[in-house]
Amino acid sequence: MSMLTRRRLLRRAALSATATAGDGPSPAVTTAVAAAPATSCDTTTGPDVDPQDATAAPGLRFPRDFGWGAATSAYQIEGAAKEDGRGESVWDTFSRTPGRTRNGDTGDVAADHYHRWAEDLDLMRDLGLRSYRFSISWPRIQADGTGQPNQRGLDFYRRLVDGLHERGIAPMVTLFHWDLPQSLEDAGGWENRDTAYRFADYADAVFQGLGDQVPVWLTVNEPKTVVQNGYLWGHHAPGRQDPEAAYLVAHHLQLAHGLAVRALRAGDSDARIGPALNLHPCYPADDTPGAAAATRLYDGYENRLYLDPILTGAYPADVLADLGEGSRLARGIADGDLEIISSPVDLLAVQYYTPIYVTADGTTTRRWSTSEADWQQIYPDGMYDVLTRVTRDYGPVPITVTENGLPCPDVLGPDGTVDDAGRVAFLRDHFAAAHRAIAEGVPLESYHVWSLLDNFEWDQGYDQRWGLVYVDYATQRRVLKRSAHWYRGVIRDNGL
DSSP states (O other), X not given: OOHXXXXXXXXXXXXXXXXXXXXXXXXXXXXXXXXXXXXXXXXXXXXXXXXXXXXXXXXXXXXXXXXXXXEOOHHHHOOOTXXXXXXXXXXXXXXTSTTSSGGGOOSSSTTXXXXXHHHHHHHHXXXXXXXXXXXXXXXXXXXXXXXXXXXXXXXXXXXXXXXXXXXXXEEEEEEESSOOBHHHHHTTGGGSTHHHHHHHHHHHHHHHHHGGGOSEEEEEEOHHHIIIIIIIXXXXXXXXXXXXHHHHHHHHHHHHHHHHHHHHHHSSOOOEEEEEEEOOOEEESSSSHHHHHHHHHHHIIIIIHHHHHHHXXXXXXXXXXXXXXXXXXXXXXXXXXXXXXXXXXXXXXXXXXXOEEEOTTSOEEOOSOBOSSTTOBXXXXXXXXXXXXXXXXXXXXXXXXXXXXXXXOOOOOTTSOOOOHHHHHHHHHHHHHHHHHHHTTOOEEEEEEEOSBOOOOGGGTTXXXXXXXXXXXXXXXXXXXXXXXXXXXXXXXXXX
């Protein structure tokens, strides 16, 4: 990789704001558009939106048995960081390193879900959730990332899965949501090809431990965010800025996905399995040929680098050419890898938060109002564009939306309620965009709001609140926000 390519990739990492919601933003450097001022949560599609109209119902009905749900991840909510045999993860190390997270916050306690899981499942039941997407903590199952599984860890997740079934909620389990065991990081982490094989062993242990009680498995959550935020920009664990390593990491994460798919297929399981990818629609910032060409390459790094190998069995040629034939990614592809990575999947999990507008020189610009996360432009039509693009380009693979939401400046009012009208308006508009995609033939099966609970927001600590449910961290009291009450009605009516 040339020094020019290295500098360009580092600049792209700074510009792209690719970390997604629940998943921590990068401190994006963009050229602001004067007509699109930064906004609070009370604005969705533009400065003239009236939050008082947020509950207006356009009369849209979703398919029968549509899977309305919510999502979380282990490190962001569980806490109990040193209990019942759990080992250290890269996020334990990263968050405890001074200067890495806002206010020095860690996930040591988070929302204390490990101890309050039954209460949280009751909240889900009361909301009427039909599906709950959560993740397994790898170091809770294997403290050092290898060997026999920790039975106490498996027992926790078995109680959680059984409790969901008792309440009529379908579990959707993510195997990896970024909490790599620190012992594996010490041995090279995702830069080490062997980590993909250790992941397959871990996945197999979880498949065996939870048996047939999990109908849907997701393998790797947002490999792009690990690559860009963890290895290009460095503001997520493991905190690197190394383009040479970054795209080799991308390959090993996708190899891990494929190996986990094969591990499930090797057993006698009727469960479904697929990856969870954060997709950002990329648009030219103007009508020039240069902007169109730059946007195509940008889309390659943002989307096709992850979609293509899984769904077509090949990496995009333009990205490989841009990296160079001597890149560590190109040199790291062994015979048979792409066959493993493209092992047939049963569904694709899509996570959407923001569009990206690309100029002719490869920089980005802001077109729409933003949420409290300044990397997130509010553009509901991007949901429609992402969903229809997947179906158009890759065929009718079943899709689940596993993350979509925004942070709001939520506070408890004098009457003990939280009035997050902006979140209601945001979700209403994105649900409507998803409905339009379904009407045009997209096989969308379910939709999971990010997030069920306020939680540890990675490098942003606890300053940003993304949940339907307010968490008073001092007391761990849960309070349903206005958006939660509204969402309960959406689920009850199966529509808007």
